[in-house]
Amino acid sequence: xxxxxxxxxxxxxxxxxxxxxxxxxxxxxxxxxxxxxxxxxxxxxxxxxxxxxxxxxxxxxxxxxxxxxxxxxxxxxxxxxxxxxxxxxxxxxxxxxxxxxxxxxxxxxxxxxxxxxxxxxxxxxxxxxxxxxxxxxxxxxxxxxxxxxxxxxxxxxxxxxxxxxxxxxxxxxxxxxxxxxxxxxxxxxxxxxxxxxxxxxxxxxxxxxxxxxxxxxxxxxxxxxxxxxxxxxxxxxxxxxxxxxxxxxxxxxxxxxxxxxxxxxxxxxxxxxxxxxxxxxxxxxxxxxxxxxxxxxxxxxxxxxxxxxxxxxxxxxxxxxxxxxxxxxxxxxxxxxxxxxxxxxxxxxxxxxxxxxxxxx
Amino acid sequence: xxxxxxxxxxxxxxxxxxxxxxxxxxxxxxxxxxxxxxxxxxxxxxxxxxxxxxxxxxxxxxxxxxxxxxxxxxxxxxxxxxxxxxxxxxxxxxxxxxxxxxxxxxxxxxxxxxxxxxxxxxxxxxxxxxxxxxxxxxxxxxxxxxxxxxxxxxxxxxxxxxxxxxxxxxxxxxxxxxxxxxxxxxxxxxxxxxxxxxxxxxxxxxxxxxxxxxxxxxxxxxxxxxxxxxxxxxxxxxxxxxxxxxxxxxxxxxxxxxxxxxxxxxxxxxxxxxxxxxxxxxxxxxxxxxxxxxxxxxxxxxxxxxxxxxxxxxxxxxxxxxxxxxxxxxxxxxxxxxxxxxxxxxxxxxxxxxxxxxxxx
DNA sequence: GTGAAAGCGCTAACAA
DNA sequence: TTGTTAGCGCTTTCAC
Numbered sequence: 001x002x003x004x005x006x007x008x009x010x011x012x013x014x015x016x017x018x019x020x021x022x023x024x025x026x027x028x029x030x031x032x033x034x035x036x037x038x039x040x041x042x043x044x045x046x047x048x049x050x051x052x053x054x055x056x057x058x059x060x061x062x063x064x065x066x067x068x069x070x071x072x073x074x075x076x077x078x079x080x081x082x083x084x085x086x087x088x089x090x091x092x093x094x095x096x097x098x099x100x101x102x103x104x105x106x107x108x109x110x111x112x113x114x115x116x117x118x119x120x121x122x123x124x125x126x127x128x129x130x131x132x133x134x135x136x137x138x139x140x141x142x143x144x145x146x147x148x149x150x151x152x153x154x155x156x157x158x159x160x161x162x163x164x165x166x167x168x169x170x171x172x173x174x175x176x177x178x179x180x181x182x183x184x185x186x187x188x189x190x191x192x193x194x195x196x197x198x199x200x201x202x203x204x205x206x207x208x209x210x211x212x213x214x215x216x217x218x219x220x221x222x223x224x225x226x227x228x229x230x231x232x233x234x235x236x237x238x239x240x241x242x243x244x245x246x247x248x249x250x251x252x253x254x255x256x257x258x259x260x261x262x263x264x265x266x267x268x269x270x271x272x273x274x275x276x277x278x279x280x281x282x283x284x285x286x287x288x289x290x291x292x293x294x295x296x297x298x299x300x301x302x303x304x305x306x307x308x309x310x311x312x313x314x315x316x317x318x319x320x321x322x323x324x325x326x327x328x329x330x331x332x333x334x335x336x337x338x339x340x341x342x343x344x345x346x347x348x349x350x351x352x353x354x355x356x357x358x359x360x361x
Numbered sequence: 362x363x364x365x366x367x368x369x370x371x372x373x374x375x376x377x378x379x380x381x382x383x384x385x386x387x388x389x390x391x392x393x394x395x396x397x398x399x400x401x402x403x404x405x406x407x408x409x410x411x412x413x414x415x416x417x418x419x420x421x422x423x424x425x426x427x428x429x430x431x432x433x434x435x436x437x438x439x440x441x442x443x444x445x446x447x448x449x450x451x452x453x454x455x456x457x458x459x460x461x462x463x464x465x466x467x468x469x470x471x472x473x474x475x476x477x478x479x480x481x482x483x484x485x486x487x488x489x490x491x492x493x494x495x496x497x498x499x500x501x502x503x504x505x506x507x508x509x510x511x512x513x514x515x516x517x518x519x520x521x522x523x524x525x526x527x528x529x530x531x532x533x534x535x536x537x538x539x540x541x542x543x544x545x546x547x548x549x550x551x552x553x554x555x556x557x558x559x560x561x562x563x564x565x566x567x568x569x570x571x572x573x574x575x576x577x578x579x580x581x582x583x584x585x586x587x588x589x590x591x592x593x594x595x596x597x598x599x600x601x602x603x604x605x606x607x608x609x610x611x612x613x614x615x616x617x618x619x620x621x622x623x624x625x626x627x628x629x630x631x632x633x634x635x636x637x638x639x640x641x642x643x644x645x646x647x648x649x650x651x652x653x654x655x656x657x658x659x660x661x662x663x664x665x666x667x668x669x670x671x672x673x674x675x676x677x678x679x680x681x682x683x684x685x686x687x688x689x690x691x692x693x694x695x696x697x698x699x700x701x702x703x704x705x706x707x708x709x710x711x712x713x714x715x716x717x718x719x720x721x722x
Numbered sequence: 723g724t725g726a727a728a729g730c731g732c733t734a735a736c737a738a
Numbered sequence: 739t740t741g742t743t744a745g746c747g748c749t750t751t752c753a754c
Contacts, residue, residue: 013747024725029749037723056484060430061747063421064730071464079450080649089440092467101486103432104465106453123417125462233653262653288441289650292594292623374731385741390733398739422731425746 012053021049032057071101072313073126075116077134077200079106081259082287083302087132087154090306098314100127107134117143128313130154130306135201136161150316150323152309156201162312164305164327168202169209171298171331172254175282176213178296178333179252183341184280186220186250190239190260192231203231206256206284225250236263244271251279251342258283258290258297265293265338276340286334294337301329373414382410393418432462433674434487436477438495438561440467442620443648444663448493448515451667459675461488468495478504489674491515491667496562497522511677511684513670517562523673525666525688529563530570532659532692533615536643537574539657539694540613544702545641547581547611551600551621553592564592567617567645586611597624605632612640612703619644619651619658626654626699637701647695655698662690 017032018025023042031038031046038046049055063069072095076084088104095102103126107113115121117140122129126149133155136144141159144151152162179187189210194203207226214221224246227239236255240263243249255261261283268275275281283290286299308327315321378393379386384403392399392407393416399407410416424430435452437445449465456463464487468474476482478501483490487510494516497505502520505512513523540548550571555564568587575582585607588600597616601624604610616622622644629636636642644651647660669688676682 014749015747025748026726026750027724030724033749039723042723056481058425058747059486060421060424061730062749064419064425064732065747065749067730067749069421079446079453085440085446088465089467092440092465093469096467101482102465104449104453104463106450106457108454120417121462125420233649262650266653288594289623289653292627292650293653375733376731386731387733387742388740391740394733400739403739419731422746423733425748426731426733428733428746 012055014055014057016053017046017049017055020053021045029057069125069127070099071103071126072310073103073105073122073129074132075105075107075122075129075134076132077107077113079108083257083285084132086302087306087309090303090308091130091310092306094307094310094314098310100314120147123147127317128152130309130313131156131158133200133202150313152313152316154305154309160324162309162316162323162325164308164312164329165202166300166305166329166331168205169212171284171300172206172209173213173216174331174333175254175284175298176210176217176219178335179254179280179282179339180217180219182252182280182339184219184250184252185342186222186225186248187214187252187254188225188227188243188250190236190243190253190255190264191226191228192235192256192260193228203256210254222246222248222250224248231257232259233263233266236260237267238263240264240267244273249279252282252339253279254282254284256284258285258287258295261295261297261338262287262289262293265295276338277344280339280342282339290334291336296336296339297334298331299334300331304329373416375416375418377414378407378410378416381414382407390418430486430488431460432464432487433671434464434466434483434490435493436466436468436483436490436495437493438468438474440469444618444646445493447663448667448670451664451669452491452671453667455668455671455675459671461675481508484508488678489513491670491674492517492519494561494563511674513674513677515666515670521685523670523677523684523686525669525673525690526563527661527666527690527692529566530573532645532661533567533570534574534577535692535694536615536645536659537571537578537580539696540615540641540643540700541578541580543613543641543700545580545611545613546703547583547586547609548575548613548615549586549588549604549611551597551604551614551616551625552587552589553596553617553621554589564617571615583607583609583611585609592618593620594624594627597621598628599624601625601628605634610640613643613700614640615643615645617645619646619648619656622656622658622699623648623650623654626656637699638705641700641703643700651695652697657697657700658695659692660695661692665690 014025014028018028021028023046027038027042028046031043032050074088074091076088078084092102105122107116120143128150130152135156136158155165157163176187191207192203227242229235229239253264255264261281264281265275268279273279283295283297286297290297312321312325316323375386375389379389382389384407388399388403389407392404393411433456435449437449439445453463464483466483468477481504489511491513496517497519516526518524537548552568553564588603590596590600614625616625622642625642626636629640634640644656644658647658651658673682673686677684
């Protein structure tokens with residue numbers, strides 16, 4: 001039983017509610033959690049008592065007693081990239097609506113990743129976990145299993161877990177085909193370095209698929225046209241700078257991600273190379289900002305991937321679903337202004353380029 | 362004591378560790394948590410036993426017994442805006458390094474906000490909470506206090522809590538002065554609507570400061586030059602479209618945020634109005650993408666605000682700091698290519714605008 | 723449909 | 739420095 005002040009502070013215990021409703025604590029527990037075997041009248045009395053005392057069950061106590069945490073964990077490799085936070089957003093909404101809490105864990109870099117798999121900080125803290133685009137290594141998989149909770153992966157394959165993602169290979173193929181249909185025979189690819197050590201599935205997939213798609217389409221290839229630089233805008237810019245030193249230039253560029261494409265666009269503008277007249281550029285993802293810079297891209301449903309992953313996980317927690325389900329979502333070509341047939345370029349004096357593009361920012 | 366299989370599954374209890382190390386459970390608890398009053402030898406024996414059994418203390422049990430959760434909660438109004446996720450990133454890093462977990466809560470909209478303050482879902486689940494740019498209403502403040510844990514606010518004022526933010530008024534003043542120094546006499550402002558009902562402090566502050574700064578600088582004003590549309594790129598575009606119907610145009614535009622400025626840039630390009638020749642444009646925040654579109658802006662340290670908020674909160678938890686501390690971080694002008702003296706515009710035929718800007722994306 | 727009682731696995735006084 | 743002893747506040751059999 002709690003003191004008056006505890007009760008006033010909203011720290012009433014289940015005993016307080018029980019005595020107020022003239023039932024046992026067990027009944028309070030059942031009533032409040034919507035368990036069966038409680039008469040409507042009792043349920044109502046308990047609810048009223050709980051309301052009056054502003055009773056909230058101690059999460060720690062019920063977790064200890066029940067073994068359930070009503071919390072799910074989400075693990076992301078980065079927090080400063082649009083894609084991941086968007087997935088988290090989708091997950092958060094679904095998880096929250098189901099009455100679960102969300103524990104966010106950011107790997108950040110290789111050290112962080114090791115620490116994570118080493119100490120498994122989510123241990124006994126969550127009922128399930130969602131991992132976003134981390135290629136789970138064999139050893140890590142063992143650790144994950146030892147968590148003893150269902151795992152769902154977004155954007156990557158893994159054994160013994162549910163999976164949701166897109167067909168990256170197909171997306172890349174769509175991009176290459178679009179460019180080929182426009183008449184491009186020489187297509188370059190801008191990739192983000194994997195050197196952060198955070199093994200992930202998606203980047204490699206896109207890269208490999210590119211080679212296959214180009215071969216399928218019977219296009220020219222050259223090692224000079226595949227550039228690898230650190231991931232992101234700066235990397236895209238750097239890769240494009242390197243590209244511009246090639247013996248022969250491609251007429252189109254596919255970037256592994258929209259952010260990389262943004263960097264490419266910037267470099268091309270600084271260089272005075274008209275997009276898409278002199279160079280077509282495509283991104284991948286359909287980033288929030290892709291519309292702003294008018295980037296043609298392959299869109300994937302990002303929020304939905306988070307929502308589905310969360311739904312899958314939640315269902316697995318209630319034994320209502322295949323915990324190893326695999327969901328593949330469609331990608332789609334979004335045409336904007338950065339692609340056109342090769343050579344659709346009208347000469348124009350440099351100094352008429354908009355000032356906003358001339359500066360060095 | 363646990364069964365052999367429990368132990369094998371990493372579910373050893375503190376008793377298992379105790380008997381293996383030939384000490385009492387209490388000593389195990391002390392040793393593992395680094396409490397004082399444990400001899401080095403004992404500490405080592407316990408550590409070894411724990412390691413061998415892969416023992417991890419049950420969070421639920423220690424929370425119940427100690428009353429501490431080693432978890433902090435972060436509440437954001439939106440998850441699809443760069444600023445908020447960047448703050449979360451800063452918070453996550455600091456909190457994680459201190460051995461705490463992070464519970465993420467997204468308000469999303471007015472309904473979500475009400476639900477949050479109504480049910481206080483963080484109740485008894487966290488040792489402290491960080492709220493990002495939510496203007497806490499009087500009633501809500503009471504609820505927050507009933508949480509019984511320290512609260513730190515980022516980007517907004519609140520009573521009885523720690524605060525970290527920037528001087529929005531000063532930032533806006535810097536922007537207006539920069540434009541005035543360039544010779545602009547007519548400056549417009551693009552604002553995001555507050556109609557989402559999620560009362561927040563920052564937007565209003567920037568708006569009010571604009572009027573004051575313009576007055577201070579003795580510039581022209583017109584109600585036509587202050588546009589309010591839904592927040593974001595689309596809103597910025599819409600606001601600019603409305604602006605272009607004004608009797609007389611300003612020569613410069615200050616957007617409440619970079620995202621709004623992005624929308625403005627797009628509309629201006631579609632309209633064929635040269636930036637900065639015909640119209641200077643400034644943003645606020647220094648969004649990741651501001652460099653890409655070459656936007657002059659007022660930068661604020663975003664990650665740092667998260668880091669500082671987390672540090673403050675953590676210190677408050679250890680009674681090592683003023684829980685009502687107020688930290689104000691500096692803003693700074695970042696010159697890029699979207700501002701110039703008014704009228705620094707060279708006429709040019711429409712059809713030479715880069716194709717990427719001509720399309721409708 | 724409801725109650726009694728035995729934990730869940732720790733931490734924290736207090737003793738030794 | 740270490741051990742003993744009570745809880746922490748629920749949930750969950752198992753009776754009734």
